Amino acid sequence: MSSTPQSKIALIHAEEAAAQEAAQDSARADKRKGLFLRFGLGVAVAALAYGGYDYFVASRHVETDNAYVGADVAQISAQISAPVQQVLVQDTATVRAGDVLIRLEDTDARLALARAQADLALTLRRVRGLSATDMGLGAQVAARAADQARADAALIAARADADRAAIDLKRREALAASGSVSGEELSSARNAAATAQANLRSAQAAVALAAANRDAAAGTREANRVLIDGTAPDTHPEVLAARAALEQARVNLERTVIRAPFDGVVTRRTAQVGQRAEPGKALMVVVPVQTAYVDANFKEVQLTKVRAGQKVTLTSDLYGSGVVYHGTVVGFSGGTGAAFAVVPAQNATGNWIKVVQRLPVRIALEPKELAAHPLRVGLSMTADIDIAR
Known part of the structure; x- marks a missing residue:
């Protein structure tokens, strides 16, 4: 049976529709391939960019926003x-x-200063008096030596008188047996001998007394000399002590x-x-803002390549990213913040969980930048250390 013109037209339309659908399917497949290709290319570019950033930038910098301004403040108190x-x-x-x-109030301090000045003047006079006393004691020692010499001479005379009286008594006693000497004369000789012996003993006692007086005078002079020996009035220990007390009062x-x-x-x-x-009670605090520094608390895993002397760029929350500070790593704290906490973490328990610790890193700031944009203690900072250097 032969087909009609209408059926032929319908067949042609069907074939055209199928061809269009096949073309659309091919176009969609090509589009998907293009999208997948672009996506894969984008992922590759992103990975390459990330790798480049990690190698050229991230691996050469460590950064933290856990950083704060600090300063060595002065606690003002009275002394x-x-x-x-x-x-x-x-x-x-x-x-x-x-x-x-x-x-x-300085009234008490002024009175103490005046008293110390008077004490120094009195001490100087006393020390100069010791020097004058030494001269007087020297004269006394000489006088006692003269007394001893006079007593020695008197002793010699008394001994001679005693010897002469003893000899005279013996002569008269020898003559008394023959009656050549009267009893009265013999008694007078005996009295003279006794008197001479008494004078001798008195002279001996006077010699001993003179020697003792001379030794006493010499001892007194030596004791006085010990106080001034080897020093001038201005360098005497008592004067130095009084002068130190005066300086303390002045201070x-x-x-x-x-x-x-x-x-x-x-x-x-x-x-x-x-x-x-x-003394010791705080009256106020002075903060040296021109010598402020930054303590940046880096994670322990970030500090592998951080060294003293490396350069740091910093920004503050106060001024924002428009103001950049430059600093230098000075050093590291002796321990983590947890180690020096008032109540340190006690890890020797059964419920221990590892926590990444942070170590304070001291960063010195450029004085000129601090003068241009002053900071205050406790302000937040962001620190970026260039560890490539």
Whole structure:
């Protein structure tokens, strides 16, 4: 049976539809292949970019935002006990090194200084008196030596008199048996001999007394000389001690004026007029903002290649990324923050979980950049260390 024109047209349309569908399927397949190819190319480019970034950038830098500004603050306290007379600064005030912060009542310090000056003058006079006393004691020793010489001479004379009286007595006693000497004359000779012996003993006692007096005078002079031997009045130990007491009194008077130890900003002021300042009790704190540093707490796994002297770039939350600071790694803390915590972690338990520790790294900042954009203690920072150098 022969086909009609209509059926032939329908067949042609069907064939055309099938061809179009096949073409569309081929186009979709080509499109999918292109998409997969572009996706694979994108993944490869991303992997290559990541690898390049990791090799050329990330592997040469370590970064943390766990970093904070610090400074070696000065705690201002009195070094003597005295009432506060004046407080010349308030919190947030900027001070220069040497500026007066607090004045203490100085009446007691001035009196102590005057007393120390008087003590020094008295000590100098006493020491000079010791030198003069030495001269007087020397004269006494010479006088006692002369007394001893006179006593020695008197002893010689008394011994001679005693010998002569003894001889005269023996002669008269020898003559008394023959009656040539009267009893009265013999008694007189005996009395003269006894008197001569008494004078001899008195002379001997006088010699002993003179020797003792000379030794006493010599001992007194030696004791006085020990106090001044080898020293001048200005270098005498008592004078030096009095002069040291005077210097201490002068220093205490100077300490009634409390000054700023360096440039900085005043904070935590507790000093009030009338309050009694005691040594060691904090009155205020001065923060040296121009010498601030940064303590960056890096993870322990980041510190393998970090060394002192490496350069650091930093940004602060205060100024944002528009202000970049440059610094240098100074050193590392002696332990992690957990190790120096008030209550250190106790890992010797059954429920221990490993936690990556952080070690503070001290970073010094450029002074010129700090002067241009001052920082305050405790501000947050982001630190990036170039470990390629």
